[in-house]
Amino acid sequence: MSAAAPQPPVLSIVVPLAAGADAGPLLRSLRQQDGWELIAVGPEGGAPDEQVTRVPIDRDAPLAASLEAGRLAAHGEFVTFLQPTDSLPENAMADIRELLASDEQLDLFYTDERIGDGPAVLKPVWSPERLRSQFYLGSMTAYRRSLLAQIGGILADRPGAELYDLALRASIPARSIGHLASIVVVRQREHALDDTALESTRVALEEHLAATGGGRVDSVSASGAHATHRDVAGQPLVSVIIPTRGDSAEVRGSRRVLVVEAVRSVIERTSYTNFEFVIVIDDVAPPAVREELERIAGDRIRFVGWDAPFSFSGKMNLGVVHSRGEFLLFLNDDTEVISAEWMTALVALGQRPGAGVAGALLYFEDETIQHAGHAYYRADVTHIGLNSPRGAAGPGNAFLVEREVDGATAACSLMPRAVFFEAGGFSTLLPGNFNDVDLCMKVAALGYRAYVTPRAELYHYESKTRNPRVARYEIETAWGRWEHLFWDSKYWPDDPHIVYPA
Amino acid sequence: MARTATGDSSPTPDEVQRELRQLALVDRILGLEAEVARLSILAPDDHGARGHDVVQRELRTVYSSMTWRVGSAVLAPARALRGLGRRLSGSK
Numbered sequence: 118m119s120a121a122a123p124q125p126p127v128l129s130i131v132v133p134l135a136a137g138a139d140a141g142p143l144l145r146s147l148r149q150q151d152g153w154e155l156i157a158v159g160p161e162g163g164a165p166d167e168q169v170t171r172v173p174i175d176r177d178a179p180l181a182a183s184l185e186a187g188r189l190a191a192h193g194e195f196v197t198f199l200q201p202t203d204s205l206p207e208n209a210m211a212d213i214r215e216l217l218a219s220d221e222q223l224d225l226f227y228t229d230e231r232i233g234d235g236p237a238v239l240k241p242v243w244s245p246e247r248l249r250s251q252f253y254l255g256s257m258t259a260y261r262r263s264l265l266a267q268i269g270g271i272l273a274d275r276p277g278a279e280l281y282d283l284a285l286r287a288s289i290p291a292r293s294i295g296h297l298a299s300i301v302v303v304r305q306r307e308h309a310l311d312d313t314a315l316e317s318t319r320v321a322l323e324e325h326l327a328a329t330g331g332g333r334v335d336s337v338s339a340s341g342a343h344a345t346h347r348d349v350a351g352q353p354l355v356s357v358i359i360p361t362r363g364d365s366a367e368v369r370g371s372r373r374v375l376v377v378e379a380v381r382s383v384i385e386r387t388s389y390t391n392f393e394f395v396i397v398i399d400d401v402a403p404p405a406v407r408e409e410l411e412r413i414a415g416d417r418i419r420f421v422g423w424d425a426p427f428s429f430s431g432k433m434n435l436g437v438v439h440s441r442g443e444f445l446l447f448l449n450d451d452t453e454v455i456s457a458e459w460m461t462a463l464v465a466l467g468q469r470p471g472a473g474v475a476g477a478l479l480y481f482e483d484e485t486i487q488h489a490g491h492a493y494y495r496a497d498v499t500h501i502g503l504n505s506p507r508g509a510a511g512p513g514n515a516f517l518v519e520r521e522v523d524g525a526t527a528a529c530s531l532m533p534r535a536v537f538f539e540a541g542g543f544s545t546l547l548p549g550n551f552n553d554v555d556l557c558m559k560v561a562a563l564g565y566r567a568y569v570t571p572r573a574e575l576y577h578y579e580s581k582t583r584n585p586r587v588a589r590y591e592i593e594t595a596w597g598r599w600e601h602l603f604w605d606s607k608y609w610p611d612d613p614h615i616v617y618p619a
Numbered sequence: 620m621a622r623t624a625t626g627d628s629s630p631t632p633d634e635v636q637r638e639l640r641q642l643a644l645v646d647r648i649l650g651l652e653a654e655v656a657r658l659s660i661l662a663p664d665d666h667g668a669r670g671h672d673v674v675q676r677e678l679r680t681v682y683s684s685m686t687w688r689v690g691s692a693v694l695a696p697a698r699a700l701r702g703l704g705r706r707l708s709g710s711k
Contacts, residue, residue: 419629434639434642435635435639438630438634438635438638438639438642439629439630439635538638538641538642538645539645540645540646540649541642541643541644541645541646541647541648541649542642542645542646543646544646544650545643545646546646546650555650558653559646559649559650559653562649562652562653563649594650597654597657598650598653598654598657599653599657600657601656601657601660601661
């Protein structure tokens, strides 16, 4: 009777070694686990180890050559590239096996990690738009070995950005990309990107954007948070829907009619040109408000009267059915545009395949963040970044990059018209609160994605005019629908109540 | 189907009411589906057989409602097309 052939390892770990170095810390962390093989690539020498496959390479060989030599020597189902000073906690291989068993189409996965004794670095679920601005996948990014062969392995002409480039190229043909919400690797330190790495990053991002629908690299940063954006295709009409009572309030020490100043800021500061306003205005609003709006917006504006009790949902839905745009931009009357490219950025994201919502970065009057996306945490619904100072980078520089989110506030958010109708619009069962949360949940349930962009910045002078009280029936309605999804956020694994420093 | 927005003409009152009713119907259906999903997840954790029966009764009430039956029939063709579209595009 012949013996059964040995199972190939689940994970091949490729480690480039300098002359005289060994993979001591990494190897020690692996000894008590199974399902791995360690491939050490470096100059000849070093003590032999039956659990280590040594691949000799010239001491002056570039990193890409070492990584590629290791890939070619690998036999595992998946391949990852680590540093000799990295270590894997004792649960790592077991957690990886469990993830792989859950999805047989998985071609690429990444995990949470820790840097030294620092806090855990928690990652969102697969976020392709975020990846084109930062290599958020991190150290333990593992690829199905056949996928690496398919894309031609490590490229030699991306010095300093070999692994980011690999992730970008692999993400396109990968059938399924998974996130393991477990700390599977502990790194010792992070490295800032030098000029060579930054140039390689720029090239890699430009190629990736071209291969995934187009876009531009505005700048690359040593911090690893790069400014890239998608281009707008054509000039689709955007309908800016603003519900208002024509109220006045004091902002920065002076009295203003909120909707007039909101519309004025849109007209004067927006670089995008093809938009209309649909103002759903209470019949009791002062006539002077309509007159001033007509004066500043001319034939871009249409008014829809409202004579019923307050209902944000009812007003927004009514505004939508009177609108003409391919894209709907919901805007509170107590907002003020800051960035000229805000509408362009929202439209660009709204045009992404599968896009449902695109939201903005909003600030209070005191220059603290009011909104950087919705997040859910232990049955609570809140805004990411709330009360953090303007300019805060957030965890992993999250506030600096365009990224996927679980939802976005309707104080300023854009939605494709077709998605709005497919989702049934704003629920009139929620006239005051949680209607935007509910709409985003419906949109997500239909399979669409939500985004937030730091390129769209506005002030939101929130709740200066409306009583923010929450009625019991609103909580019962919204939680009655979505409570089971309000325990955590796919795209914001950190506690959203954290206030981040400048 | 939502009226395609073209031209400068405003919708008629009938068009407005029709579209608002359509939005409300779709919203109710999606809301009911969400409630069913929530109840289905909560059901195994209910305390004992009595709690389980309460959840099952709530689910039967939802499924037997006119709103659910009419709405499901209305939304079925669009959902079939959307599922086909996703399979053809191979979206991740």
